[in-house]
Amino acid sequence: MAKDDKLILVAEDEPQIAELLKMVLDMKGYEVKMTSSRREAVAALQELKAAGREPGLLITDYGLIDGKTGIDLLHDVKAVSPETGRMMLSGSVTQKDLDQAGLPEVQALGKPFTMSELFSAMDRAKTQGKPSVAADAQVSMGAVLPPSRSLPPAAREALGEGSGPSIAG
Numbered sequence: 001m002a003k004d005d006k007l008i009l010v011a012e013d014e015p016q017i018a019e020l021l022k023m024v025l026d027m028k029g030y031e032v033k034m035t036s037s038r039r040e041a042v043a044a045l046q047e048l049k050a051a052g053r054e055p056g057l058l059i060t061d062y063g064l065i066d067g068k069t070g071i072d073l074l075h076d077v078k079a080v081s082p083e084t085g086r087m088m089l090s091g092s093v094t095q096k097d098l099d100q101a102g103l104p105e106v107q108a109l110g111k112p113f114t115m116s117e118l119f120s121a122m123d124r125a126k127t128q129g130k131p132s133v134a135a136d137a138q139v140s141m142g143a144v145l146p147p148s149r150s151l152p153p154a155a156r157e158a159l160g161e162g163s164g165p166s167i168a169g
Contacts, residue, residue: 005056085125
């Protein structure tokens with residue numbers, strides 16, 4: 001089964017961050033499957049695989065709603081879907097932590113980060129280092145702040161014309 005680089009599985013337990021990540025990834029042409037727990041993410045991966053699909057990438061936060069960690073989920077995905085690229089968004093977990101957890105292939109992206117950094121990390125996770133060009137948006141203290149100039153008119157209208165929403169993470 002070949003992986004689908006346009007299909008992304010996201011595990012994020014903060015609804016506002018999850019919603020904004022989905023919006024940004026949708027706007028970039030990705031098909032996004034959102035989950036908020038390790039259990040949901042593993043079930044979604046199993047459903048996708050049963051349908052003959054394998055996501056090109058898993059993006060997970062460190063803390064998940066069911067009390068499990070993104071590191072637990074990364075190990076699960078590595079075991080059942082080794083071709084799926086994996087990355088973690090976290091304000092506290094570093095690349096060194098992932099290396100020590102036996103996950104050196106996983107991309108760590110620390111908060112705060114820009115959307116350009118997000119898309120570059122995604123490319124590294126999926127294609128082992130290919131660079132990416134993306135719209136510049138700021139993520140601060142776990143908050144995604146897309147500048148209105150980089151969003152399509154419908155999204156600017158939905159978010160307001162300012163610098164975008166501030167979502168605490």
